[in-house]
Amino acid sequence: MSTLEADAMREITYCDALREALREEMLRDDRVFLLGEDVGKHWHGAFKVSRGLAEEFGEERVRDTPISESAIVGAAIGAAITGMRPIAEIMFGDLSTLAMDQIANQAAKIRYMFGGQTAVPMVVRMPFGAGASVAAHHSQSLEAWFMHVPGLLVAVPSTPYDAKGLLKTAIRNDNPVMFFEHKLLYGMKGSVPEDEYLVPFGEADVKRSGKDVTIVATLFMVHKALAAAEALAKDGVSVEVIDPRTLTPLDTETIVNSVKKTGRVVIVTEGCRTAGVGAEVAAILAEEAIDYLDAPIKRVAEPDTPIPFSPVLENFVIPDEKKIIKAVKDVL
């Protein structure tokens, strides 16, 4: 079931949805615990995702750490390979750079290097994305890096529904999952069922059906793509919006089939353009669907600059409805 069909349900925020996932899984499985900077009772995480959890589960299971990103991820790994199921929070995704060895060389490779003797069931939650005027060190989108690391899974929820369902799946998964949250989505409301559900990895969600152009979009860009699609519909252009929901595994089939149907594709992601997520999607299509493409592939992404502070500048670099509409018109 897609988020957009779920109109009848209660509406909660992305932030609340994530918290529900954490809480339910902590109730369900004693091995699940949280660690990170200020995730506990004094702050509840920079975006308040863990509000109430330290109070409910105690400080043993909701652990404030020193500002030590390498040790946070390393400790999660050590716990994961000895029977626990840690969920580490890195306060801003940009700071994953400080833990890249632990993420990319240790968590991702331990199972393989050791011939399958162990697994590393852990989740690293990280807020990413631009748009909050917090400049170059707090605004990046680095999904592409993690897609380039075999052994990691990468989840990119765009709605409260997906956020909850994917996070629960991530926690139950036996591999290290890089879980990307977009900082502008935390406050966004959406329908989320009361009953338990999971969103499987590797299943894209068609957030809007259409027949003229396919847009592949992730995270906050899904909403901008939907707005663009709505506007384009008024001009008689029928846009299909596909949200991969996980980048590893990537539901290539749904994307390729959509493009086979529409013959045209625009890929909309944050993160700078070069060697970003859009490059991989474009490459797959160039390999698998080139005969169906009636126009060049278009990528809409951030230009190759750091994210600037001033809203005037920042708005210029973040993809928006207008840029998406222009790209769609370019491929029509």
Add this chain to the structure above:
Amino acid sequence: MSTLEADAMREITYCDALREALREEMLRDDRVFLLGEDVGKHWHGAFKVSRGLAEEFGEERVRDTPISESAIVGAAIGAAITGMRPIAEIMFGDLSTLAMDQIANQAAKIRYMFGGQTAVPMVVRMPFGAGASVAAHHSQSLEAWFMHVPGLLVAVPSTPYDAKGLLKTAIRNDNPVMFFEHKLLYGMKGSVPEDEYLVPFGEADVKRSGKDVTIVATLFMVHKALAAAEALAKDGVSVEVIDPRTLTPLDTETIVNSVKKTGRVVIVTEGCRTAGVGAEVAAILAEEAIDYLDAPIKRVAEPDTPIPFSPVLENFVIPDEKKIIKAVKDVL
């Protein structure tokens, strides 16, 4: 002038060519100095690139460091923004993960964040690549990550000629340059002029001209591509081999023009396939040359696994002549 035309010159190894570049630039400019683990007189770098330099320039300018990758890069940055031109060596490129914050958040962004007040003229030299049976932590190729970071330049020399010319250019460049050396190339000999020369950034080298298929290849893969081209020539297939030499800036024009001519392209790189260098090249072609493509784009890369230790396994994952030939035949 391309390496391959330089037959009349003296032959030296890639390692010696790099050393000559370091030495010449250190002689030329007092501000240039080296730092890194065991780059000095006791070891001369893991691959002996700095042999003789500590002896010639002294330990002040060829500095052994503790095993502290973050501090090595951070110190290089601090020196660069206060008037020096440091060359940092990270003993194995896989360990750049330990310095990713300093590289991607500091070196790359300092100029931009500070509104152009300063520049960060430094080089980070790193050996990358598989094939030496040194397993998952000493065999990666992570070029794609650095391409995805605006503010960095990325050089990928495949021959002694290019190695020397690009390194000299890198040292004189005012931006942070990530300089990738392939560990299997150090011992490879090639023609290098006695006279000073530079290889400009952003100019691909056509390592072999052809008309039926374009191969874009980097680093060690250039040589495998050339061998494949040679073999294919015997079957009457004319292959053009393009070596971008720098990935940032990328000479899109030469690649696109070649593909416009041949209509077919195979991209051959190390590094795992997903979201790798090949993805960006494919995406550019899907955007700019789709109407000229007579066949799907093909990427030949490492599969999405860490690099295994046992030679049997490692040979299976590294792209080789056979896989390249197969890919070329697939697009014919």
Add this chain to the structure above:
Amino acid sequence: METYPLLEKEKLKELYRKMLEIRRFEDTVFELFGKNLIPGTIHLYAGEEAVAVGVCANLRKDDYITSTHRGHGHCIAKGAQLKRIMAEIFGKKTGYCKGKGGSMHIADFSVGMLGATAVVGAGIPIATGAGLSIKLRGTDQAAACFFGDGASNQGTFHEGINLAATWSLPVIYVCENNLYAMGTSQSAVMRIKDVADRASSYGIPGVTVDGNDVLAVYNAANEAIKRARAGKGPTLLECKTYRRRGHSRFDPATYRPEEEAEAWLKRDPLPRFRTQLLETAALTLEEITRVEEAVSAAVEAAVQFAMESPYPTPEEALDDVYA
């Protein structure tokens, strides 16, 4: 009251003026932020003025500093212009970084302020590098590196200071220990009381001072910088201090026990130094008042400058990526 080396009157006045500039500047930023005139987030230096001012008063213009997310005070203390700092915080084109950096990323290379990083601890090895550069160029400059108690748990602290110690670089590492990293108290994330004790891991001196006493800071920094310039290597200088407000934006800082906060806030470095100046007759009330008036005017002028300055044009976002 301890005794300190006698400072000239002009120097004392300068210390007071700088501290006050920071205080007024920060109070103004807080207000303007509340009025939605400042985008993003802010981390104010109010309460910690004695640290930056006490340290930087020992530095020459050609000496260096590196700074943090809580950096306005460092900029002011090192001699950057209030108006261009304020303009940057507003995201204006006339700001030090043309609006690209904002509150967390101000730099003024013309006064040796090498910039603020918003990655906690990331400035530490960079300061080490500035020290290395000084050593290689053979000048008698020095560098001061500011960071928090929280930052002292980062790997970069360990690597950066060890490297400077190994090479005897002219850097002083100034830990602004305000007892908290966001909502996390120091005691929850390390088993030691004084961060300065970590100096022994690197074989360098570690000194802890009252960071709310500008003369104590001045004095300790003076020693450390003398050592640095003399080629004797780095010092770890810990200054115990306290934020007057929350960590950022609207953080009410309820995690700080009331008695603790009360006790610390009473030790506000500004009135304390003011009283001291008057009691020791170093400055007259009139002189002090004149400083206060001048500072108010300067901060007001800075706000006006920032308000009236243009925003950058959107396309400028594409500039300054490469040299």
Add this chain to the structure above:
Amino acid sequence: METYPLLEKEKLKELYRKMLEIRRFEDTVFELFGKNLIPGTIHLYAGEEAVAVGVCANLRKDDYITSTHRGHGHCIAKGAQLKRIMAEIFGKKTGYCKGKGGSMHIADFSVGMLGATAVVGAGIPIATGAGLSIKLRGTDQAAACFFGDGASNQGTFHEGINLAATWSLPVIYVCENNLYAMGTSQSAVMRIKDVADRASSYGIPGVTVDGNDVLAVYNAANEAIKRARAGKGPTLLECKTYRRRGHSRFDPATYRPEEEAEAWLKRDPLPRFRTQLLETAALTLEEITRVEEAVSAAVEAAVQFAMESPYPTPEEALDDVYA
């Protein structure tokens, strides 16, 4: 000779046997490597046997260790099988990691050997995590984390140990100080003599022992592990030792001053312990000889097993990426 708690005869024999197993194993690997039978590179533990054996003799099978690029000795000391270690080093399918890991990445989860990392210092926070897991699960297990003097300059050392100290985790951090990191002597990269002194940065005990004296190591580790199991938190245990050969492969280690090398090589932990056993009449010559014969046979059997084992099939490279 110092006095140590009286160990049972069987325990003493076990210590000697394990040390000898490591020595013979490593000497054999060296030879085989020279004959091009082993791919890649090797970092031998010969000379440092007393450390791994002295520490691991205090550990139960369900306790954990983490290891390094110089890890064969750790594996053997923790109870992994010689033949499967050797097979891994050969890149064979019967190796612990099915040939995927090789010399630098051996693990045997069945005996609590959580694996070797080739990234210097990367195992330190992972050991912290194993300690955290023990604490959360409420068992009385302990974890030992091996790393070198060079590794103690990595940020992970600082972050990983500080975290364990903060949470009082049952981990002992064993610094195998062999005075060099590749060609770099300790004195060239830190200003302190004893790495154990860094413990004070974390408010935990730091102990330095003669790492070539297996009973000294045993004893110090015993204390530390008792503390750990009792919930009193981590210890930093530094064992001074020396490699018998170069860092890796064909490194002739000419950077080590001759007198230094000579003095240290004379203090070889193996003959030293053997003499001690005989002099104190703990074991008879005959008993010792029997151990020596058994070890030789075991190492030979390991080589034979490795030689006769099949390589993995190429396609197996694609397995084990995800669980």
